Structures are given as C-alpha cells and as structure tokens.
Amino acid sequence: MIRFLLLFSRQGKLRLQKWFTAISEREKKKIIRDMTTMVLARQPRTCNFLHWKDLKIIYKRYASLYFCLAIENQENELIALEVIHRYVELLDKYFGNVCELDIIFNFEKAYFILDEFLIGGEIQETSKQIVNRAIEASDMLQEGDSSEWFEVELFG
C-alpha cells in the first residue's frame, strides 16, 4: 500500500500532503523535512527510487513540482511511478495544463481528485474517464440540492 504522498516545490514548499495511515503531526513534520531534503538533494538523471527506513520512496519531478510517494517494501516501484503519472494526468485533465498555482489555489480540488483515485493507500479507479466524470459531475452539482444530484450521478 501507499503510505503517503507529498507534493512540494523545488524550494521545498509543501503543496499537498496525503497520509494513508495514522501518524502524529510531529512525525509528519519530520517526514516532510526528511523527504524534501532527500529528494531535493538528488542529482538529475539519477533513478527515481530511494530506500528510506523500511519504505521505498518513489519520486518524480513535473515542471516545478516534485511528487513523492512512499510505498511498502514489497510493492512495485514502476507501477508506483505510474500512479504518480496518472494523478498528474488527472490534475491536468481537470485544470487544463495544470501548474503549481492551480494546486495552491484549488488545493481542496486536488484532494477531491486524489480521493477519487486512491483510497486508504490503494487504487480505487485507474480509468481516467471515470475519475474525471465523477469530478466534473460534482462540480456541476455545486449548488444543487440532493434530489437533482441523484439523477446526475447515474452516469454509470
């Protein structure tokens, strides 16, 4: 399973944090510090994987943002790398050419999209279309009441 996902900028500013297990705030801060220093210190064109404690760290940089995923030891690194990529694609599809600012100003959306994609550190839905339709539907429903909502959800 995925233990956590962090998004941070080249300057080490945290843009999104998602924890899939219960961790104290103190411990979170420590992990965030460790991850940003470790990942930012990596040279270009090195591999995307690191060992850290009993976890594997998978990271990838997209433009100004680093996506950093921690997975358990027996998990598959390459597919985790594509989890990152699929999430980027989902953000991209939603925001249209996503950039760091989109995530800063619409952080709640970034969380909603992630919730449609991953739950409890496991993949819920890999289909880009289905995830996007769910997100768009919820946007359309922003101020509607629940009865209206009910019908729109039936897209299958």
Place this chain on the structure above:
Amino acid sequence: MPAVSKGDGMRGLAVFISDIRNCKSKEAEIKRINKELANIRSKFKGDKALDGYSKKKYVCKLLFIFLLGHDIDFGHMEAVNLLSSNKYTEKQIGYLFISVLVNSNSELIRLINNAIKNDLSSRNPTFMCLALHCIANVGSREMAEAFASEIPRILVAGDTMDSVKQSAALCLLRLYKTSPDLVLMGEWTSRVVHLLNDQHMGVVTAAISLITCLSQKNPDEFKTCVSLAVSRLSRIVSSASTDLQDYTYYFVPAPWLSCKLLRLLQCYPPPEDGAVKGRLVECLETILNKAQEPPKSKKVQHSNAKNAILFEAISLIIHYDSEPNLLVRACNQLGQFLQHRETNLRYLALESMCTLASSEFSHEAVKTHIETVINALKTERDVSVRQRAADLLYAMCDRSNAKQIVAEMLSYLETADYSIREEMVLKVAILAEKYAVDYSWYVDTILNLIRIAGDYVSEEVWYRVIQIVINRDDVQGYAAKTVFEALQAPACHENMVKVGGYILGEFGNLIAGDPRSSPLVQFNLLHSKFHLCSVPTRALLLSAYIKFINLFPETKATIQEVLRCDSQIRNSDVELQQRAVEYLKLSSIASTDVLATVLEEMPPFPERESSILAKLKKKKGPGAVSVPELDDKREGGELNGGGDRGPDTAAMSASNAVSRYVLVASSCLFMYIGFVCKNNGVLFENQLLQIGIKSEYRQNLGRMYLFYGNKTSVQFASFTTTVSCPGELQSHILSLNVQTKPVEPLVEGGAQIQQVLNIECLTDFSEAPLLNIKFRYGGALQNLSLKLPVTINKFFQPTEMTSHDFFQRWKQLSQPQQEAQKIFKANHGMDTEVLKAKLLGLGTALLDDVDPNPENYVCAGVIQTKGQQVGCLLRLEPNGQAQMYRLTLRCSKDSVSMRLCELLAQQF
C-alpha cells in the same frame, strides 16, 4: 481576482491564499493568519447564523491554515455541521476537513459517526462514497466499531453501484488493517472473492487489494481466489492492447490490475491443479516474451507499465522457486536490464537479482553477471544504484568468487559514500570470515578494512578478528607479524592500535625471535601510539603491557617505569589509574609462577553466532539479511566465536576487572530491588554517570522522572535513551511513553538532564521495563542497560479494614493457588520502625489490631490495573530469635500473589 480558481470558486479563499503568498516574511504570514483566525472566530461566534456557503468558505480557510503547518483549535463543530448539509460541495468540504484534522475528541466522533451513518443509509451513491472515503481516511477504532459490520453488507449487496462498491472495498480494507478484530469473516467473504470476476475492471482493481490482504491473513478461507486470479490474468495478458478501452494504459492492458493479480498469487504456493498451473505458466511465459517485443510506444509510461508487470511476474517466479526454466529466463531478462540505459531499470534489476541469487536454480546464472555488477559498483553515477550493486555482490558471493568480490568491495570502500560505509564494512567482514579458506587472507582483509575505513569499523568487527585469531593457533604468528607491520605506518587508526595491542600482548612472543621485532621494539612501537589514543584503548594497552612483562621478563623494568610515571598512576581517569596501580603492584610482588598463571594466554572463545552478523541484522531489520548460504556447508563452524564478550574485558583477566564487572551488575540489581518500597532515589551510579529517579503513581497510572547527571567535566555526545518492554510486558504495561523532547543529545560536563516517562498498567506483570542508555564519552561508546524499577506493587491503593473484615476476606481467598508463602532469613536488622516504613512504602495499608499476635504485621491493598482490580492481603511474621520471617500473601489473582511474594522476600 488572483490566479485561477475552478468549479465553485470561493473568492474569499482565493484572496486569502494570495495574501499569504504575498507575505514577505514568516512574521508577516503569521500576522496575516492570526488576523484571519480572529475574523473566522468572530464569525463563528457571532449571533447571525452563517449561511452554508460562508461556513464552507471559513472551514476551507482553516483547513488551508492547518495545511500550512499551523495549529487549529476550533472550527471542528462547524465542519461537522457541514456534513449534514444537503449541498454536495458543503458536505464535501466538511468531510475533507474531518479527514485531515480529525482528533480523538470523543464527543465529535459521535456526531461525525452520526452524519456518516445518515449518508451511508441515504442510498445516494455520491453521499455514500463521501462517507466511505471519510471512514477510510480517518480509519479510527471508533469508526471501525461503528461501521465494520455495515460495510461488508454494502460491498456485496446486489443493488450497490459500482463506484460505491469500489469505495466500500477499500474502506473495509483500511478498517481491517487498523482493527482486524472488528472485521469479522462471514458469509460475505466468499462473495468478495467472486468480485474478481466482476465485469467492471474498476471494481476488480479495488476489490483485489482487499482480497490480497485478507488472503495473507486467512489463506485457507480465500484459496479459491487462486484459480479466479489466474483466469482473470490470462484474459488480460492475452488481450490486445486496445481491448480494455480506458483500462489500457499507454498500450499496456490493465497494468495495475495485472500487478495486483500477480501479487495476490504470491500469497499462495504454486497451484496444485495442473490445468490452472499450466495456464499460469503460459501467462508468465507470455509476459517474458512480450519483454522481447519491440515497444508499442516510445513513451516512458509504456515501458514502465510493461516492465512493472514483468518485474511482478519475476517476483512470482522467484516466489515459486520451482520452475528452473522460468527462473533462468527471468535471470537472463534481468541481465539485459543490468545494461539498460534507463537507470531505473538497472536499479530494479540489481534489486531483483538479489532475491534470485538465493535460489539454488538460478544462483549460478546470477553469478555469470559478476563483471557487469562489479562494473556498476565502479561506474554508476547514482549512489542508490551503487548500493544495490554492493548488495547484489554480497548476495551472489560464494566460495568460488569470494576473493574477487571481497577485493572489489574493499577497493570500492576507499571512495564509497559515507552513508553506506559502515554497512559495507560489516558485509566485507562477514564475507571474509565466512569464505576464509586460509586465515591469513582473513586477517589481511580485516586489517585492510581498518586501514581503509577505520572509522566505520565497529567494535563487533575488531572483536571478531581477535576472537578468530585466539581460536585458531595456525594464524596467530601471521597475525602478530601483520599487525606489527601495520603498526609501523606513521598514522594508523585507533582500531588498528586496539587489535595490535591485543594481539601482540597475546602472541608477540611468536615474532620476538626476529631482532627487528624484539620485545622492546614491539613495546616501543605500541607505546608510541599510546598518547594519541582514547581512554578505552589506553586501558587495553596497559593490559597488553602487563602481558608483555609476563611474556618477556626483559621488558619488565622499562614497563614498570612507564606504569610508575605520574601520568599513569595518577591519571585522572579512574580506570587507567586503577589499572596502572594494580599492574605495577602485580608485576612487583607476584612471583613468576603467579604472574604466568594470572596472565596466561586467553582461552578460546565459546562458539556462538557471529556478532557481526547479529549487528548487520540489527541494522537492516530481521529477515533483511541472508548470508549467501548456498554451496557452503561449513565444517564445524569453528569460527563462530563468542558474541558479546569483547576482548577488552577478557584481556583484563590480570586485574580484577572481571569481578568488578560483576560487581557493577549486582549493585544495579540491588538498587533495583531497593526501589520496590520507595519511589525516589539513585538508580545507578558509576564514575561517569548518575541516574536518579523520582516517581509517582496514582491508580493504574504512573509518571517517572529520570535525571541523568554527567559526573565528568567532559561532554557526553550522542546521548540517547530508549525504554523497551521485554516480551510479555508489551501487552501488559502500555505506553512507557518517552514524552516529547526525549533527551538532548549533548550532556555537558557536570550538567544534569531530565526525562519523563508515562506509565500505564494494563494488567499485572512481572518483568520490568528496560532502560538503555548510549552515549559517547571521549570517543568511546558507552552502553548501559538497566531495569527500571516499575514493579506491580506501585499500583497499590491502600485499603483500611477491621480485624473481622480482614479475616473474613482472608478465608475467602483460601484456594491454594491464591496463596504464596515464603520463609526466609532476615537480610537486615529486624527493627520495627524500619519494617513499618518498608511496608508502608510498599503501598498497602498497614493494619493495626488485626493480628492477635502484636509481633505480626498485616497489610491490605488493591492493585489497580486498567482491566481489573486485584485485592491483596499480606501477613508478615517475624521470628526474632531465629532471625527469620514467614511471609504470606493472598490475592484474588494467583500470578500477583507469586510476584509480590518474590519481590517482598528480598526486602526484609
């Protein structure tokens, strides 16, 4: 309008975020945040009821502030209100806030659970999903208690929508992981397995994570999943790259699901059913074949997805370890990747080959890649890849290639990254020992290790070389000669001095015939290093000197002179001073015979597990290390020498060091026992450190303050303490919580630092928790383990009762196992006041006028544990003439009677 905002933009939020971004300094940011917090607080407190939109906006702002790293102590109630809104986005923000910020405020949890319950039963799939996400995100025990039985029902109900099923499956998985005892297997389990056949690929993808986890814990109950998984996998693998529509990822059909299916199969042995097995082997072959086909896209996503499946298939092949043909193919495939231009693939190939190297079918095939791997170790730019290469060399090492691999690892050490040096050193030391055919090679290798990476050679490593030299007389002469030569280097590492001092002290006579290494030359060589060394090394050298006096009487005068000089017999370090004084005395008064007996050559070390191996295991975690074991059935294992006996303590057989060692240990025990009847005092004290304790207990809770005092004038560095609970304690005393700011890593000379432990007694126990203290003093690592005086009687509540009540209860507790009795000799005076004080210190009530014999003492109390209360009655009958006591305990729990009786019998 600053920047972008999508969907139902909250303008106020965007303005606030952009304000924060414009702050020039941390102070400005904090000021802006405080202003906002004040604003939100007043809005929430105001008389005017806020509309849903505003509430949502403010809750969202609070969330943003929290995610910036600031504490939020209000707004939870407003967020909970949002949960019951009919408007989707308000509900959604409410749930997001709860998911991120929930704490175990029980009042709130009840309200949250209520809202979740409503949404789950709303039959509105979107609301149900939101509620399920929230449960999965929080995953607390309270939620598991409330929903663990409901969710399986939703998961397998015929009319549940696919998206809800997906959320429910993963939500259940989360609850199962956090509270497995609350998720009960039942009729739903068989239906869950059949979700592997579901038409909707998304449902299968979500469900398989749940099924895999359940199968790991209950393999028998879920074993039907094997054939279902094989047929699903076979359908995916044989499908064309476009068949699965949106589940095809860059021309790879369902990569996530394929990987999950292959992982699920790794929970089981190879299928017994021939047809299923045949089909699976076919799948694996197809996957291996596809790797050879030209890529369908140049995109890295394509090759990543394809290779993810390939690596997972290889893991399964290695897991089965029964198909030589597939294993060799897997190995060849990985061999190709070793030279791939993608760094990621080289890294993974090295990692994967490590496991392959331990299979007897593929070990030889892995070995053929040795040159490539050595090359990777030398030339890879990326340290993580080099580390994998070093791991693989270690894994593929056997008798045939040990010399080459050890030599390569040694030469790599000279330039290796600091972060991995210690581990490399341990690995080289293990391989050198394990595959040593001639021990001179072994000695050379270890001395080279010390030369190249002396700082990273831990005690275990140099202890080990000494153990081996002592146990093997064919290598002793060579070892003496080699260390003698090594010591001639103008700058040599302190570890070399230690090994040199020890070995020359034992076996210097073997090379003394050569005038170039005559006794005096040896001594002068050693002594030339003396002043540059730390205290422990000097102590070791002093022991070597006294051994010289025995080996070579002609050095006696010179050495006595050295011992006699002020810097030795008046050394400010007690240990050095004591050794100098004792050795000097010993050398002047003892006859040659006595000297020869006392300073006899060290006896061989007992054979045990290599201490280095133990160290590596500790470093990497159990299971992480397997010494390559393949071709090597060692004869006798004569090298497996003593684990924890460092040669230094052994070297001091001349002085009273051994008995002194015992003394320290027993005085600790004595102090520990002393704490049974008192809560404050000194737990431990030696020349360096004093540890004081103050503790208080109430009901089943306790708090202990530990005071660590540095008695020296020198700073202690890397000071760390850990508290661990041996065995049964873990479940019995909970949270011996080293509270925040455990201890500062530096303790200045003369300073005292403090640490707080919180203790909760869950049920009765007999083992004491252990306190381990590590620090560096003048370069030497000090390591100390003490029992913490937490004993069951600390949780006593005194109970007053009349004579009548006492004897009535006494009779009620009349079953033989409820009583524990001991008759023992008095260890201390039998003074009445002292006895009374001790009994009061025990925590019980001392009852007057109960026992008809006024000489006797009776006490009563209740031990409070979290789970239960244990009533205890005590009777102590002194016999002044015989200087004996009879102690009787009766408790409502047998184990408590026993334990109290043991504890108390040591007190009087």
